[in-house]
Amino acid sequence: MSTAYVLVEQNNGQLDHVTAELITAARVLGEVTAVVVGEPGTGQGLAAELGALGASVVVAAESPSVTGRLVLPEVDALHILAAHNPGPIVLSANLGGNEIAGRLAARLASGVLCDVVGINADRTADQSIFGDTIQVSAAVGGASPIYTLRAGAVAGEPVAAAGTLQTLELPAATAKDVTVVSATPAERGDRPELPQAKVVIAGGRGVGSAENFKTVLEPLADVLGAAVGATRDAVDLGYYPGEYQIGQTGVTVSPDVYIGFGISGAIQHTSGMQTAKKVIVVNNDEDAPIFDIADLGVVGDLFDVAPALLEEINKRK
Structure with missing residues (x-):
């Protein structure tokens, strides 16, 4: 069975709700490999939860320097995996996900569809355009087509899978990396997201x-x-x-x-x-x-x- 890669959205070891949506949407494309990019130990802490959501494999792409870098660790991890074993890639349609998708498309010579609201087994995707007044089905080429999924467009439906943990060594930072020197976390209130x-x-x-x-x-x-x-x-x-x-x-x-x-x-x-x-x-x-x-x-x-x-x-x- 083919493999579909999902970039896990998480913050300090806590899964973002959109990850369940990404895994659900990617499931029609093949067995889901959930890719966790973070500091050492992050993947192990999330493996059981990701398996319960439907990830057959959990790849822990980890490095102590990840939190001080932007975008490139995720791009490197997904590029290494898809170059070795091509397959569709599903990311969240946020600012980071769309930038990662563009960089991956250039590296993998594959097409990318942004802000999709559904993904189909034949690798086409549904898009809602012109203010959601028109629904279209689109397709792109390449061995590893890339999709960014609009949050809330697909309901997360957990289907338990093995969640087998694997590790991936990330390349070291280079002169191309942007280094984060300080960050202020967004404050979350008591109301639901x-x-x-x-x-x-x-x-x-x-x-x-x-x-x-x-x-x-x-x-x-x-x-x-x-x-x-x-x-x-x-x-x-x-x-x-x-x-x-x-x-x-x-x-x-x-x-x-x-x-x-x-x-x-x-x-x-x-x-x-x-x-x-x-x-x-x-x-x-x-x-x-x-x-x-x-x-x-x-x-x-x-x-x-x-x-x-x-x-x-x-x-x-």
Whole structure:
């Protein structure tokens, strides 16, 4: 059976949720080899978990200098593996994954498809383009076609496999390497991460201010155990941080319940949330396009509706 390589997304020995999605998407291409790039011991600590997700083999590509380098350790590891035993390569469609994909494509003389939303057994991939208004199937050549998968596009479905641990010696750093001299980790709050949240509370331009996000939407999110997101307009206006932007140039979410406040429904935003199982929206403009995709729409002032909803939920807890 053919081999498909997955670059594991992890931080300090903790798997990112997107890794399960990558393994699930790659499974149709062959037996999954999960590639862990990190400091010594990282792969051994993740092997059992990766096996439970569906990795037949876990390759620990490790070096003490990995954390002080950018991109090239991952490129080197995947290049060595695919050059020896060609096979498709699946990465996350984030900034790092897309850059790694481009460098690998040049080294392996294989095609690359970025931001795919599904991968097929015949090595074609599905892409959602023009603001997710058109779905296309694309194919590229080469012995090791490369795909970067949009987070949240594929549901992670663990299917236990052997998770056999192997090691790979990484090449030493060269003059081409960028050296990280300092880094400040992003602070994570108590709310769920957007791509994996079961409930998402989102706000748009109509929320009016950063203070309103904090005092109107965040208390509602906390009582529901929800993540908070924002439209591009709200982010551009400084109402909420950019890492919480939902949409075409932000995060894709597929929660069980999405509740949008003060959102008109521009395709920039709806392309990132329209796969939610239930869409509930509140807007004082009854002609807002967001109502076209809503399962339940409330025409009203969000500053009346949100506090009333919060009060009713608290009464029933």
